[in-house]
Amino acid sequence: MSAAAAAVDIRGVEKRFGAVHALRGVCLEVRPGEFFGLLGPNGAGKTTLISALGGLARPDAGSLAVMGHDVARDFRAARRAVGIVPQEIVFDPFFTVRETLRIQSGYFGLRRNEAWIDELLERLALASKAEANMRSLSGGMKRRVMVAQALVHRPPVIVLDEPTAGVDVELRQTLWQFIRGLNAAGHTIVLTTHYLEEAQQLCSRIAMMKDGRIVAMDSVANLLAAFSERVLRVKLEGGALPAALATNATRGEAGYWRIPVEDMAQVETVLARLREAGATLSGLEVSEPDLEEVFLHIMRRPGQELRGP
Amino acid sequence: MTGFPTLLYKEVLRFWKVSFQTVAAPVLSALLYLLVFAHALASHVQVFPGVSYVQFLIPGLAMMAMLQNAFANSSSSIIQSKITGNIVFILLPPMAPVEIFAAYLVAAMVRGLVVGLGVFAATLWLIPIPVAKPLWAIGFAVVGSGMLGVLGIVAGIWSEKFDQLAAFQNFLVMPLTFLAGVFYSVHSLPPFWRGLSRLNPFFYAIDGFRYGFFAQSDVSPWASLAFATATFAALSLLTLQLLRRGYKLRH
Numbered sequence: 001m002s003a004a005a006a007a008v009d010i011r012g013v014e015k016r017f018g019a020v021h022a023l024r025g026v027c028l029e030v031r032p033g034e035f036f037g038l039l040g041p042n043g044a045g046k047t048t049l050i051s052a053l054g055g056l057a058r059p060d061a062g063s064l065a066v067m068g069h070d071v072a073r074d075f076r077a078a079r080r081a082v083g084i085v086p087q088e089i090v091f092d093p094f095f096t097v098r099e100t101l102r103i104q105s106g107y108f109g110l111r112r113n114e115a116w117i118d119e120l121l122e123r124l125a126l127a128s129k130a131e132a133n134m135r136s137l138s139g140g141m142k143r144r145v146m147v148a149q150a151l152v153h154r155p156p157v158i159v160l161d162e163p164t165a166g167v168d169v170e171l172r173q174t175l176w177q178f179i180r181g182l183n184a185a186g187h188t189i190v191l192t193t194h195y196l197e198e199a200q201q202l203c204s205r206i207a208m209m210k211d212g213r214i215v216a217m218d219s220v221a222n223l224l225a226a227f228s229e230r231v232l233r234v235k236l237e238g239g240a241l242p243a244a245l246a247t248n249a250t251r252g253e254a255g256y257w258r259i260p261v262e263d264m265a266q267v268e269t270v271l272a273r274l275r276e277a278g279a280t281l282s283g284l285e286v287s288e289p290d291l292e293e294v295f296l297h298i299m300r301r302p303g304q305e306l307r308g309p
Numbered sequence: 310m311t312g313f314p315t316l317l318y319k320e321v322l323r324f325w326k327v328s329f330q331t332v333a334a335p336v337l338s339a340l341l342y343l344l345v346f347a348h349a350l351a352s353h354v355q356v357f358p359g360v361s362y363v364q365f366l367i368p369g370l371a372m373m374a375m376l377q378n379a380f381a382n383s384s385s386s387i388i389q390s391k392i393t394g395n396i397v398f399i400l401l402p403p404m405a406p407v408e409i410f411a412a413y414l415v416a417a418m419v420r421g422l423v424v425g426l427g428v429f430a431a432t433l434w435l436i437p438i439p440v441a442k443p444l445w446a447i448g449f450a451v452v453g454s455g456m457l458g459v460l461g462i463v464a465g466i467w468s469e470k471f472d473q474l475a476a477f478q479n480f481l482v483m484p485l486t487f488l489a490g491v492f493y494s495v496h497s498l499p500p501f502w503r504g505l506s507r508l509n510p511f512f513y514a515i516d517g518f519r520y521g522f523f524a525q526s527d528v529s530p531w532a533s534l535a536f537a538t539a540t541f542a543a544l545s546l547l548t549l550q551l552l553r554r555g556y557k558l559r560h
Binding site for chain 2: 017051054055056057058075076077078079080084086088090091092093094095099103104105106107108109149153
C-alpha cells in the first residue's frame with residue numbers, strides 16, 4: 001500500500017445471508033480526513049457494510065481495508081485504525097462508565113489511558129457519571145459512552161452508525177460539535193444517518209446505497225447541483241402566470257406555481273415580471289436545494305448502478 | 310497478546326461482582342448435598358477401606374461444583390453478551406481468537422477453583438480429610454475445570470437463546486456430573502453401567518481428584534489423567550477452530 005492509502009478502501013464486496021443478497025459488489029473509497037456520509041433506506045446494506053469493515057461480518061467476496069490494512073489478513077492493524085459506534089444501544093450492566101472505558105482500552109492493549117479517558121468523559125459531558133453503573137444511565141448517555149468506547153484507542157477512522165437515532169436535540173448538538181472537532185483534528189469520519197439535513201450540513205462527500213449497491217457517490221455540492229434546484233414558489237391572487245414565465249413553471253401543491261431559479265438575482269427578475277404583468281401575490285417562498293430531494297430522486301430511479309466522478 | 314489480560318480481568322470481575330450467586334450459592338448447595346446424603350447413607354456405605362462415606366463424598370462434591378461452575382461461567386458470560394449485544398465490544402478490538410479463548414477459559418477455571426476451595430473451606434473444619442497426593446488433586450482440579458470451561462465456551466457460542474443453553478446444562482452437563490461417581494463408586498454398579506460410566510470424561514476428573522486425597526481410586530490415576538487431558542485438548546482444538554471461523558459470532 002502506498003503512503004497515501006485510502007482511509008477506507010472497499011472493493012467488490014459481496015455478502016449474502018441465506019436468500020438475502022445484502023451487499024452486491026460494493027466499491028467505496030474514503031479519503032483520509034473526509035467527513036463521509038453513507039445514506040440509504042433501511043435494509044440497503046449500510047450496517048452490513050460497516051460490520052464487514054469492523055470484522056463483525058465476513059464478506060463472501062471482495063476486500064476491505066482501513067488505512068491500508070486488510071481487515072482479514074491484517075486484522076490487528078485494521079481494527080486499531082477504526083473505531084465503530086454500533087447502531088443499537090448495547091452495554092455491559094456489570095460495570096461503571098469508567099470501568100467500561102478502562103476495560104475497552106485494555107482490549108486494545110492500552111494499560112495507562114486515564115488521561116484520555118478523562119478527556120473523553122469531559123468532552124462527552126459524562127464526567128459526573130464516571131462512577132455510575134451503566135444500567136443507571138439514560139439512553140442518550142449510554143450512546144455517549146458507546147462513542148467514548150469507540151474512541152479509547154484514538155482511531156484515525158471513526159464510523160458512526162446512526163448515532164443520533166432517538167437522541168434529543170441537545171445531545172445531538174454536543175455530539176456533532178465533538179465529532180466536527182475530531183474531523184478538524186484530522187480524523188476521518190464515516191457517518192450513516194436518516195437525518196438528511198445532518199448529512200448535508202456535516203458531510204463533504206456522500207454515497208447512497210440501495211438494495212446492497214452504491215447508487216450514487218459524489219460531493220454534496222455536486223449531488224445538489226445535479227439533482228436538486230433552488231425553487232421559487234408563488235401563489236397568485238387571480239390572474240394567470242405571465243407567458244414569459246409559464247414555459248418553465250409547473251403546478252405545485254395548494255395552487256402554488258413552482259419556478260426553478262438559478263440564483264437570487266433571478267428571483268428578482270421573476271418578481272419584476274409578475275409586477276409588470278399586474279399579478280398580485282398571495283404566497284411566496286424560496287426553497288434551497290436540499291439533500292432530501294436528491295435522496296428521493298435517486299431512490300425512486302430504477303435500480304441501475306451509477307457512480308459519480 | 311494485547312487484550313487477553315484485560316478480558317481475563319473483566320471475566321473474573323464479572324463473576325466476583327456477583328459472588329453471592331456465583332461462589333457462595335454453589336458452596337451452599339454442595340454442603341446441602343453433603344448433609345442430606347451423609348445423613349441418609351453414612352451408616353450403609355463404605356466405598357474405600359478406612360475412608361468414611363462423608364469423607365468419600367467431599368472431594369466428589371467439590372469436583373462436581375468445580376465442573377458445574379466452570380461451565381456456568383464461560384457459557385453464561387458468552388450467551389449474555391451475545392443476547393444483550395455487548396459482545397461487539399469484544400469482537401471489534403484487535404484480539405486474536407486464541408486470546409478470547411484463553412481469557413474465557415482461565416476465568417472459568419478460576420471460578421471453578423474458587424468454588425472448589427470454598428467447598429473445602431466450609432467442610433474441612435467439620436470433617437477433616439487426608440490429602441495423600443496433593444499434586445494429583447491440584448492437577449485434576451485444573452484439568453477438570455478446564456474441560457468444563459471449554460465446554461461452556463462451546464455451549465455459549467452455539468446457543469442462540471437462554472433456553473438452548475439451559476438444555477445443554479440440564480440434559481448434558483448435569484446428568485454427566487451426577488452420574489460420574491460423585492455419590493458412589495462405579496465398582497458398585499452393574500457391569501453395563503460401569504462400562505458406560507467409563508465413557509464419561511467427568512468420571513475420570515472425579516475419580517482422579519479423589520485419588521489425590523485417599524490414594525485410592527476406581528481406575529488408575531494415570532489413565533484418568535490421560536483421558537481427562539485428551540478430552541480437554543480435543544475440546545480446546547474444536548473451540549479454537551470455531552472461534553477462528555467466527556462460528557455464530559462473526560456472521
